[in-house]
Amino acid sequence: MANKVFHVMYDDDQKLMDAAKALVSQGIRVKEVFSPFPIHGLDPVIGVKRTRLAICSFMYACTGTALAILGTWYFMVSDWNWNIGGKPNFTWIENAPAFVPVMFEFSVFCGAHGMAITYLLRNGTLPGMPASNPDPRTTDDKFVMEITTDDNNLSASDLEAKIRATDVYELNIKDY
Amino acid sequence: MGHDKLHFEIPAKTRKWCFGLMGLGVLSAIVGGVADETHGQYWWAVLLICGFFFLAVSLGALFFYALQYAAEVAWTAQIKRVFEAMFSFIPIGLAVILVVLLAGQFHVHHIYHWMDSSVYDINSPNYDKLIADKAVFFGAFFWVRIAIYVAGFVLFARAFRKWSLQEDESPSTELHLKQYRRGALFLVYFAVFSTTIAWDVLMSIDTHWFSTMYSWYIFSGMWVTCMIFATLLIIWLKGKGYFTKVNDSHVHDMGKWMFAISMLWSYLWFCQFMLIWYSDIPEEVTYFKTRYDNYMGLMWGVFFANFAIPFYVLIARDAKRNIKFLQRVGAIIFVTHFLDIWMAVVPGTNHGHEFGHHPGFGKSLLHWGWTFGMFLGFLGLFIFIVLRTLSKAKLVPVNHPYLNESENHHI
Structure with a gap:
């Protein structure tokens, strides 16, 4: 049929x-x-599963933290010991408070960008992708x-x- | 309205627990008074810590209550009596602080170095130019500020409560708008005087040191402890069969507050530390030098407990909706925030000798024991005052204009 x-x-x-x-x-x-626009409370009615985007975001942010730790260790400690204001510069851990802003920013950067890109890919709404809605009036x-x-x-x-x-x-x- | 249980009564068992805790507190205060080896300095410091900590919880409630009106928040309408009950502790908290300050003024203890009049005398060997330059700030003007705190907090709290009870009797939009305007006014008042009360009561202990982030850090601690206590109380009341229309979404939102303000506290704590540590200027770094030398483990322990536990446990949506998670995380960080206030006070008053010189394990245990005993005593008193106020009025404000919206809260 x-x-x-x-x-x-x-x-x-x-x-x-x-x-x-x-x-x-x-x-x-x-x-x-x-x-x-999103319709509040519709998802459970039509049986849409809860999004796992938040879990993805957490993993991207953890990746960002790890990269920032690796980066600060390599640039500031391993490759060349930067002496800034007499701060301890021979180990990463003693200088860690100074690297926290970098770690924070890079976690947010990776979490946010990873989440946005995943969202666009998953929904097929990257710029230039063909629209999948059956009627253009659903955007109005x-x-x-x-x-x-x-x-x-x-x-x-x-x-x-x-x-x-x-x-x-x-x-x-x-x-x- | 369909609420089956509008009138709260303190269960006999809970009443016994409260009085038991208060008894433990009195006993601990006596043990502490006898065991103290610092001429009473540490004993008074603990009284100040307990008084300030629970005053902070109730001030947080007053702030949050005013915020709900000023921002026209609807979902908290049916739980606003919880915050009213919490801010009914304010006069007692202020009284404890006042006793500590007056005892200092009459030289019973030396928590506040600037209360010693010889530091202002240029001919005295104790002369301290940095404090003497602030003579105006620490003179009569200090007691004027204290009077403003007492009068302001008590009067605002009484007006909010009075109008709230009036609304139960006779519904009127005018009363709601009055609360709205007074709430906005309180936020302005609180912006100034939550800052100065943190300077006056806590920051002036380390008289030579100052930090513009300090008052924000103390304020965020107030706010988060208030949200923890309110969440735990609401969950407890729900378990007892009250608040039948407080649903998962309300619990979730309270969990969000607990999580978010924990992050605010962590952010402010770390920013204050990191900037001072990084710039390493002698006049700024003294505060953390004392803590690094004598309290390294406790300082970082308190920070990581208050940051990492709520962050990793409460980050997930399901965790914020899980009563067991909220209860356990809340109970842990409530105590570690008490230790945070301990860390703000004791290094400045006792410089690492609060348990006497070279205390062994047994002695440290004894002193920590009566310190926590006094904390539990105040906790019992606080819970009792809160529950007593809660039992004096309807548990849900039946004529609140946003009550219906609050009952249908869904996120």
Whole structure:
């Protein structure tokens, strides 16, 4: 059987939220939602798993700290002992307080940049990447929910009837 | 409103615990008075530390309360009585500080070197030009400032409490706006006088030394200990079946405060240390020289405990929503922040000889024992005062305009 894709458009985030709750409670799986802004509390309703971006960020920041320790040790202690204001300069640990700002800044730098790049890659939204939203109006003031017959054990007409029962603004059905 | 338990009563067991702790405190004070080998200097220092520490917790509560009104915060609306109860300790904390200051003025102890009148006398061998130059600051003006603290903190706290109770009787937007304006005014007052109270009560112990970051460091300690105590109290009350509408999101937000202000404290502590250590100017470095020479392990131990434990344990979202994590981390860093105030006072008053000269392990243990005994005594008193105030009014402010928003708090 051919897969039918329903692009259900709503003109209000609350309407989409109510519709998602109603459809999910009837056992229908919502594949994806396209929205101009994050909709508070939608993720658990449509069964999106919690993001692991924070864990990535922590690991990037730890990498940054490690690199900063390596860098300060090599530049300031190992390669050439920099004597600044008579500070102890033959071991890294005795001079460590002076390196803390570097370690802090580099951790933040790596954590933030790593997180941003991971986010853009994972979502396919790096500059120049093709847009994946089905309708350009979802970047303006419309909200689209994507439901497929492949995901649901219902005939196309049954599914359509259930979708139509919600407060739909516009419904586009495509065959794949 | 649907709250089944609006009236809090102190459970008999908790009351017994509080009085038990207070008894332990009195016993420790007696043991300390007998065992002390510093002519009472260290005993008075411990009294000052305990008094200031719990005054700081209650001042933190007053500050946070005013902040909630000034910033029009909604989610804390149903837990604001907790902060009211905490700032009801302010008069007692101020009284303890006042006793220590007056005892110093009458030369019962020598915590404050500048209270010795001979340092101002140019003909005396004790003459100290650096202190004598500050004679105006340390003269009558000092006691004027103390009067401003006592009057200001007590009056602000009483007005907040009075209007809050009035609102329970008769809902009015006017009362809320009054609180809002007074809250904003208090923040201005507190910006100035939280700074000077840290100078006057703590920084002046090391009279020759000064640091512009000191008051911020003391203030962040106040704030974080207040957030810890409030979090633990709210969790305890929830466990007793109160605060049924305080949900996971409230606990999570309290955990965030605990985490964030721990980082603020660590940042300020380290910045103050690092800049002084790095520039190594004799007049600045004395403060850390004393600590390096005699308290190296304790100084870094306190810093790492107060920084690393909340950072690594509370950084994850799930940890901030986990009551057991919050309780354990909170209890540990509450005590280590007490040790932080100990580190701010004792090196300046006793210079490494607080337990007598060359104390052995047994003697150190005895002195640490009664020091913590006095801390626990004050803790018992503090908990008792807080719970007693909590039992005197409705646990949730039933007519607060943001109550509904607070009950539906979701993050």
